[in-house]
Amino acid sequence: MTPTSNDLLRSSFAALRAEGLRARDAAARMGLSEGAAVAAHAVSPTRPAHPADSLLHAVVLDADWLGLLRGLEQVGEVMALTRNEHIVHEKIGVYRHASAQGPVGLLVGPEIDLRLFFSHWHVGFHVTESTPRGLQHSLQFFDRHGVAVHKVHARPQTDFDAWHALVARHHSPLPSPGFEPGEPLRTADRPDAEIDALGLGEAWAAMHDTHEFFDLLKRFQVGRLQALRLMEGVHTRPAPADATARLLAQARDAGVPIMVFVGSRGCIQIHTGPFHRVEPMGPWLNVLDDGFNLHLREDAIHETWLVSKPTDDGPVTSIEVFDRHGDVIVMFFGARKPGQPERPDWRALAFGLTSAPEREAA
Template sequence: MNTLLENYQQLQAETPRLRAVDAAEKLGVSEAELLNAMVGVNVTSLDPTKIPEILKTFKKLGHVMALTRNNHVVNEIKGVYEKLYISERNDSLMGVAINPGGIDLRLFLHKWHSVFLVESEHHSSIQFFDIAGKAVHKVFTTAQSNMSELVNLKERFKVPAYKLTVTSEEKPTQLLRVLSEEELAAFRAAWAKLEDVHLFPKLLDTHNLGRVQALDLVGSPWSYEIPSNVLPEVLEAVKAQAQEIMVFVGNHGAVQIYSGQVNTLKQVGEWYNVLDPQFNLHAKAQQFDRAFVVRKPTDNGETVVTSIEFFDAQGDTLLTLFGRRTEGKKQTAEWQTICHNLTEEKLAMIS
C-alpha cells in the first residue's frame, strides 16, 4: 500500500466525514493525486482522451447531480444531463448543455486533464480534474440513477492506473492599466453600445482590462460597488418576492448555471446555503472580497440587464446572479428594485 493512501486512511479514521478535497489539502497534495492513490480500492481511472464520449453517456444515467465549484462557492443541480454539444473553437475543445431550469453548463474541455470513477456505498461519481489536479466538474449518481449504465460506463472507459503528472498553472498577474482620458471615454462609450451581454468578454479583451478594473473604471450608471457581504440579504429578498434568478458558479474549466426560485436558506458554520430539493448552493460568503451591481445593454441596446457579481481578493469571479429573463424581454421590476436598493444602500454608506 502506498504511503499517501495509508495517510489518507488514517485521516479518514480520525475524521470520517472529511471531504476528499479537504483531506487532500491537509495531506499536501491535489485532489486528483489523492484519488489516483486510491485507484484499485474504490477508485477507477477512466480514459482522459475519451472525456467527450464519457460526457455524452451521462444522459443514459438518468437523474444525477452535477457539481461545479471554485474555492468559495459550490453549485449543485439535480436533473438529467442532456442536450450536450461538443465543438472545437479556436483549437480549443468546448462543451455546452443548454437546459435552463436543469443541468445547464458551459465546459472548457481543453482545461480538463484527468477523470476518475469513485464508488461508495452511498453513491458513485465521475470526477474531472485540470492539469493542476483541481476539480473542474463532478457528476454524482442519485437514488433515481440508472446504475446498470454506470457499470457500462466503467467497463467501456476504464484504463489501468497511470502515472498522474500535475503541474501548477501559474495565473499571470493582471496588471492594472492606466487609461488616458481618451481611452477611458472610448471604453465607456463602447460599454454603452453593447448589444449582447455575451459580447462583454470581447469588450474587456479589446480594451485589455480585467473584469474588476473594468467595473471600477466604468462607474455610474453601469457599475456600482456594494458591500461584499450582501449575498444573504439578496437571496432573502429574492425568496420573499418569489423571484426566479440565474446563479452562475464556475472555475476556469466549467460554469454551471441554475435558473429558478430559491426557498430554503440557511447558514451552517462558515457556509451560507440554498438547500432546495433540486438545487443547492454553498457559499463562504465571508470570503468574498468585492461585489458590484452591474448593468449592461443588450437586445441591440433596447434592454438593460442587471447582475450582482462577487469576486475574491485575486479578482476572480466567484458568483454571479441575474434576474431570470427570456431573450428579448426585460428582467422583472422586482429584481431591478432589489439591485437598486443595494446601490442606494451603498450611496448612503458613502455619504
C-alpha cells in the same frame, strides 16, 4: 511487502476522510491537490487491482469529454457539482442535449445547465468510495493542476447498469497523467492609466448582447473587476458586504426567480429559479432546496458589484461577487430567456442592494 509511497498516501487519505474531512481538504492537509490524491488510488499497469482495504478506488477515463457527457443522459438522475475555492453549486437532474464547438461545450436542460471549457479538462476518473452512507459513485474531472473542474455524483435513482456501461466504454488503459505543482498563475492587471477608459465605456454602451462582454475585456486588455471599477457610476455600482445575503433572502421572500452562475476554470454551472430555504451556518451561506444546493463562504467575499449591460432586449443587471484576488466567486442575474427583457422585480431588487437610484445602462 514494503509499502509504496502511494500506499502511504492512500492510508493517510483514508484516515483524514474518516475524520470527516472533505476530499479536497484531506488532500490539502497532505500537501496534495485533490486530483493527485485521487490519482494515487487509480489502477495502472503496475497496480492492476485495488487492495481490499482501500476505501477509494479510481479508474482513469479517456478524454472523450463530449462522449462521456452525452452518455450520461442514459443514466438518468444524477447530481452535478461545480465549485471554486469559496462556493459549491449542486444541481440534481438529467444531463441532456450535450454539444460542443471545438473546445467549448454546452449542456442545456431543464435542471442541469452547463458551459464547458474542455481546454482545462486534463483527466477524468470514475471514483468509488466506501462511506457510512454506502458505496458512492462519481465521475470527477480535474485540470492540469489537480483542481476539480466538474463532478457528477450518482444518486439512488441513477440507472447503475447504464452508469457502469458508460464507464466501461470510456475506461482508459493508460495510467493517470501527472499534475503540475502549484496553482494556475494569475495575470496581473495593467495599470489603470494604461487602460482606454473612454473607449471602454463607449464600447460597453454599444453592446447588443451580454456575451460580448468577454471579448470587450480582451479587446481593451482590462481585468473584469478592474473594468467594473473603472466604469463605476456609469455602468456599475459597488454593493455592501452583506449584499449577497440580502439578495438571497429578498429573492426568497419575494419569490423572484434568479440565475446563479458558479464557475471553475473548466465549467460554469447555472441554476435558474426561485429559492425556498436560505440558511446561514457559521461562515457558510446556504441554499438548501430540493434539486439545488448552494454553499458560499460569506467571509471570502471581498467586493460585490452591480453591473448593467445594454442588450437588444434592454439592460441586463447582474450582481457579481469577487474574492480578495479579484476572482469571481458567483454571479447573479434575473431569470430570463434570450429575446426577453429583464424582469422589473429583479432589477428593483438588485438596485436596492446598492442603495443607489435605479438607472439604465447608457
